[in-house]
Amino acid sequence: MIRFLIGFDRVSEFKFLNTSSKVSFSVIIPFRNESESLPQLLASIKGLNYPLKHVEFIFVDDDSTDNSVSIITKYVKGLEDSTKSNIRILKNVRAFASPKKDAIQTAIQHAAHEWIITTDADCSLPKNWLQCYNAYIQKHEVIMIAGPVSYHKGSSFLSILQYIEFHTLQTVTIGSFGIENAIMCNGANLAYTKSAFSSVNGFQDNNTIASGDDVFLFEKMYRLDKKKVHFLKSEAALVTTLPEKNWKGFIEQRVRWASKSSHYKNSFTKLVGLLVVLGNLGFVTGFLLTIFQVFTLQFLLVIFVLKATADFLLYQKFNRFFTREQKPSFYIISSFVYPFVSTFILILTVFSGYTWKDRHFMK
Incomplete structure (x- = not known):
């Protein structure tokens, strides 16, 4: 955890000036039944x-059964004639x-431009998002750029739990770039060139796994040329997305995320994942042993304080840099609950599949 904290600071903040707009982008947005989220994305x-x-x-409709396409x-109909051609809707093949x-x-x-950026239909894009990428590409020799992602604020305990977890993961992501052993990215804010996508044969070799459109492609790009795979550490590039609305959706999402971990090629990524699992499982085990009086309450508190402090430092690091809300009053409760939730998700990952957009997938 200390290495990730140091690595976070090693990734330089990118402050773009009034760089001329030269880079052309094809922004790809897959969607399925996103009628509630699309208005916010379109407004951004x-x-x-x-x-x-x-x-x-380029919006790609994945067999939506609601009115997403009509939205x-x-x-598009409300746009000026000169700009209507900039937005297309394709049917998923x-x-x-x-x-x-x-x-x-x-x-x-079908993309017309060399630079591809992927995002999700439930995201909001900052006004200088593309300007920031444009300036970074002109200044650096890159084939892939991972961008920062945050959650919209929520008031429920579940949304706060996701807020804390997700921002902790974002610090680890940025920190891993800083120690030159990058382990992940997020497809809600990811840019790469078509030529690099072709060079690594796109999604070939992992096309039997339902999720992982971002991480597996990232691993291939990183192996191709790690010096040209960067993280764009800038508030101007921060994309915000929506947390899951209920516990069922949250657990399904986390099972989906965890299910692809056994297919990672990077041994360091697997090691970090294993440490996280052992940390959460260790606390749950310690809690049960305390109930049965094998451990003392004082020993359990030491474990809890050590783990919660390490996680809090990661969580706070991201929030301070990107001026996100801290929510410290909920942190202690979340830190106690999360290991149990994580352990439950681990069990489900081992013994079951998951549902994603009303479709069931096996591990």
Whole structure:
């Protein structure tokens, strides 16, 4: 954890100036039944500060059964004629066992520009998002750029639990770049070149795994040339997304995330994952042994304080840099509950599949 904290500070903050808008982007947004989220995304697209001649938005419909397509269509009709062609809706062409990888593959085949950026339909994009990427690409020789992601604020305990967990993971992500052993990224804010995507054969070799459109591609790009895979540490590039609304959705999502971990190629990534599992499992075991009076309460408190302090330092590091809300009053409760939730998810990951967008997938 100390290494990740040091690594976070080693990744330089990127402050872009008034760089000329030269880079063209194809922004890919797969969606399935996102009628509630799309209006917010479309509003943020409308507010982007970037010349429309240098960007296209490709929405890929993955067999939506709600009115998602009509929402996008209505939005396009309200645009000026000169800008309508910048937004397209494609039908997903299924080829793999992963609908989302299929959607990205479909869009890349129709993309007009060299630089691809993926995001999700439940995201909001900051106004200088593309300007920030544009400036970074002109300043650095890169083939892939991982961007920061945060959750929208929520008031429920579940949303706060996700807020704390997700921001802790973001610190680990950025910190891993700082120690030159990057372990993950997030497909809600990820940019790469079409040529690099082609060089690593896209999603080939992991197309039988439903999720992992971001991490597995990232691992391949990192092996191709790690010096050209960077993290864009800038508030101007911070994409916000929605937490899961209920416990069922949260657990399904985390089981999906955990299910792909056994397929990681990077041994350091696996080691970090194992340490996290052992940390949570160790606390749960210690709690049970305390109940049966094998451990003393004082010993359990020492374990809890050590773990909670390490996690809090990671959580706070991200929030301070990106000026996110701290929510310290809920942190202690979340720190106690999370190991039990994590252990439950681990058990489900071993013995069951998961549901994603109303489809069931096996591990």
